[in-house]
Amino acid sequence: MNIEEVKNYLKENLSEKRYNHSVGTMKSAKELAKIYGENEKDAEFAGLIHDIAKEMNKEEIDKYVLEHNIVIDEIEKKQPALLHAKLGASIAKEKYNANEEIQKAILYHTTGNEKMDRFAKIIYIADKIEENREYDGVEELREIAKTDLNKAIVIIIDFVLEKSIKNSRLIHPDTISLRNKILSNT
Ligand SMILES: [Fe+2]
Ligand SMILES: [Fe+2]
Incomplete structure (x- = not known):
């Protein structure tokens, strides 16, 4: 895949x-892939296309889900x-032949x-920390991410949980499991 072509498409x-x-x-x-010794090209690509499905309308989503036998859980049904x-993970595979690591990163x-x-x-x-993000604490979070990915994730999840509670939104159990796993291991 050619990153310039993907950019043009997006x-x-x-x-x-x-x-x-x-x-x-x-x-x-x-930047983070470089610090942590992950594949920089794959990281660029995954970062670029992670929201490729974010602006699909309901009809497009329904059609895609049906055609690709995508399984939707209870929380996704409501949110x-x-x-x-x-959908983004599936499109990455189908359209760009993305490897499994990239698909999983988009999926999660x-x-x-x-x-x-x-x-x-x-x-x-x-x-959550890219240059266009503006919220209280983002600068500090950008620094933490450079030295401790798990710590950065817990901080992000805590933001997400606070917001979900304030807005009476559902909380996905996968978010809680990830937080518990990181906190149990550190
Ligand atoms: Fe997204
Ligand atoms: Fe995003």
Whole structure:
């Protein structure tokens, strides 16, 4: 896959804001991959396309799910926005022949998952700390990510949980499992 071609595709198919977020995630993923000795090209690619399915409308989603026999869990049924991770992973495979590590990183980038490897953790974090993100604590989080991926993930999950509680949103059990796993091992 050629990164410039992918960029052109995303530029045409995503809003400007989402496109900029995708490029920001690509850069951040590359930087972290370099620090942690992961494949930088794969990280760039995964970062760039992680939200490729985020702007599909309901009809497009339903059609894709049906055609590709995608299994939807109870929480995804109630919060379809979560689905863009599953669809994105599938599109990465189908359209760009992405390897399994990349597919998994995309699959887990929204809820997190206790099965995440280091590469997936990098993509998860890059998505939340890329240069366009602005929220209290993001600067500090960018520094933490450079030295401790697990610590950065727990901080991100805690943000997510606080927000979900405040907004009475469902919490995906995979998010809790990941947090528990990291906290039990550190
Ligand atoms: Fe996403
Ligand atoms: Fe994202």
